[in-house]
Amino acid sequence: MPESFRRGGPRIKRSLLASLLCAGLLAAPALAAFAASKAEAETAKPLNSDLDAPLFYQLLVGELELRAGQPGVAYQVLLDAARRSSDEELFTRVVSIALQARAGDQALLAAKAWRETLPKSTAAQQMTVQLLALLNRPAEVAEPLRALLALTPEAQRPGVLVSLPRLFQRAAEPKKVLATLDPVLEAAAAQPLTRLAARVTQARFAIQAGDSARALAIAKDIAQQYPESDEPMQLALELMPSQTAAEALIKTRLAATPANHALRLAYGQALARAQRAGDAAREFRSITEAAPSISTAWFALGALELDLRHAREAESALNQYLQLLDQAAATPGSAEASVPAQAQADSEARQQAWLMLAQAAEMRGDFQAAEAWLLKVDGAERVTEAQFRRASLLARQGRLSEARKVVQAMAEDTPEKLRGKLLAESQLLRDMREWQLAYELLAKANERLPDDADMLYEQSMMAEKLSRFDEMEALLRKVIKIKPDHHHAYNALGYSLAERNIRLDEARNLIAKALSFVPNEPFILDSMGWVEFRLGNKAEAVRLLRQSYASRPDAEIAAHLGEALWASGEQAEARRIWQEGMQRDAKNEALQETIKRLKVGL
Template structure:
């Protein structure tokens, strides 16, 4: 019996002890010891209990615990120190106890104490001691890896991970490796992460059971570290060795903005297996994100043919056709979309509400439905059918202050010569937050820009910049207005400020380079600026157009034609058509130039750049 203990520990003491003693079964021995102590202190020789006890109880075997008195007191002290607000002392006492006992539950308790005290380094030390004391414990390995990742110490993880992989059955090693990037999603130094794991992952990539996961993780870590060429090498290896898997091709799409050659992996697969709709959809979305609406629309046209009852494909196609200045094609797609989601009947007050209620759409679908109605109104406006556009807008009942709807109505008013009313409509939108006020200013400046009110837009943006002097997007927009006003030096100064504030603002590099090329000044500097923009957004059609234009200014007609054809194929914009047509004209291909001009004029007859070059070359629309 343990001398000096009270007959029964108080309830708080029991609560202190339970976390440390659970699962070790020490609590059972302690309870038995305390019970024996209570019996010895309360019984007297006259007490008949012992004499009357059944013989079976007296002969019952005693189960001894490995909990001795010093260990019991050490656990008790540790928990009491923790309860008394001394987590550091409790950590040291209980960690020593865990090392002496090699008890997994006790190690887990020590790690928990350190984490609750926000002592990450101490938690990692305890986890390491846990793994060293119990080298076959999977939980100890995982805990140490997670803590090292949390502390951003990737270089210390590979030896632990190697040991964990050796303990893990073969069929579980691939998923274990695949989960690795998730530990470092927010790492401030992705290059260090990639360098730390590359040697181990190359080892595991040589083993059949872990090759696929290892190649994908190698690619993902390299991509996160902006090492796109290395990432593409691993993606190609995975696609070659595992042709039945789509994951490498989806990874290739993630590389597409920086490594355009990755696209060939996807196009080859779709050409061989055109029925892979999930891959085609991912490809179409990647093209849209890359600002290539022409190519994205091509893929969505295929998707609508293969799955004509999928409403989302028709909505995406309608938006892209509108972006391409194809209002009739956009309306056809959008009407098909509404036909699929609308059902007759319902008692709601508006067409949109009736359709949504009848279709049973969720919140996201409601927003998409309203967007479809809004795009239909925009298509009518693009055709010059303002009455139909206004009617469609009136049928949309969305949340008060919807900026998209207000802007379309303001645009309709401006197109009818009532721009002041349109501006007032935008100014009435609620703007309780800074981001709302900023969005309202950008919308109003865009309205003014579309209606050639350059000075008014410049002044409006100037007032907003006084309130937010480091807002790179506002400054960029003002630089575009300075260019329209013929203030080239001011535009250049504003763009340089944008680059200083936001070094990855590739639109600023492109705008500055194109401006120099268009004025036929400092052409090599212009080319360098546009190359910088392309390093951030390879294949972006307007930047490719700028590079084609500067090559034309440098007298390199063949390269200019190649680049401009590429840009126009991805985005058949009227301004790109103007550049391509002029290069074709200069190269002696006048008939093709006329066809390009005519095609662009049908879609956007009001485009200033197109009108200017056609007048200069005396080409009739």
């Protein structure tokens, strides 16, 4: 209990008159106002109060003690008054006093007194559940939760259930929360009206407890029982990164309801987050064909086409997106034209679209068009991105020194801005294949920002480019120590070993660890396919590399898949894959080296 909450004790020494005087309640202005309204007061009909004199005195003293900096005294006086009066608002006030004094245990005691005094109070049960969650005491939640559900009208019980995971989202021991609440939720799942909400809540608690397998099983069960419900689809979207089978639920629903554009949008976004750009682009492309008026699908498609280095396709999608924004803004009464928040969001989206169009033009080598798009960008939140794109244009034109000065002029008045600035300059040097300069920059950056996992990772990649493999490995192991779930570090180290054809079993274990965090990430699947190829497992290598290439048709993945196919006797398909890779990125080093080493004519 806080010291300030203990001070003073329960003693009440002041007289009522003294307390009133101390509070200034009998000051001259108040007396004057009373005299001025005396005639009106005499004729007005009196309003009777439920307060008796002792209760009034308790309330007054409690509030005065609180004003005088004695929350402990106020708490005790007002809690006694709440018990005597059975007043819900007064119990709420007592709990609030304890919480403001950071006395969580006393707040819980007040809530329990409230429950005992008013056992049929929904608010009392609800407050107790909330406080137990706040105080990380899940073992005590079951009883008040059962009481809360029993007191809540049937139509409102699903809402109570689905709110529970958010209430316990910061619980220190989520497995204990699941174990404690499971019996309550099972009982609720036995009732038709609360079955769906209870099962969804169980799944969410399972996710929080790290039991994604159970969460997926529940999601499948819900999807079977409620074939039109959105909840199992939302669960499946959340489970996609850790449970590959979750995706099948979404595909099944989309096959049954192909016009469910909201689900397809969410699915596409989940695929994009998983770095499966090719798969995500397919879903957004499907939406634009079926419902061309959905502007967000065009925006997402444009971003993904750009990521896939399809410059003209990206420009087409983004221009269509801007056209739809213009049409919406010009339509009287539309949300885009009339709601300030929507107008602001559209303005920010335009800025981002212009930046992407500049990048697409730069990708095509049309620097004049790229600069024209950049001139449109004037939003403060996009200044840094616009500066980087201008720097990139200068570098692409052979003016690297000028380009670096543009980046170096960026603000660095916060750690986040400094970090972004350093990473931007290193990316600029990487794009220009200035490995040594990038390495030196990142080495100095890591002196300024020590133990920054991402900065160390970038330095390790430059060390690899310079064939400093021992240093690369040391840096990556440091990254893993700082951030044990940094899947890129596991993958990079495993891939480097596989690429050099050494310590292949260790390489496989490292890449498997990376996949345990992101099971379907295309580049990590590519790494696993490549190590299997190095180990001589050609069939498994082709299977994994096909899966990787289908999700993200990248030039380097094309190089690996093509070589695995070539070695497996499927030379015609290998040539086709390599040709596709050359069309996307003819300068890709891995692809060029593979074709040259195998002496393949395309």
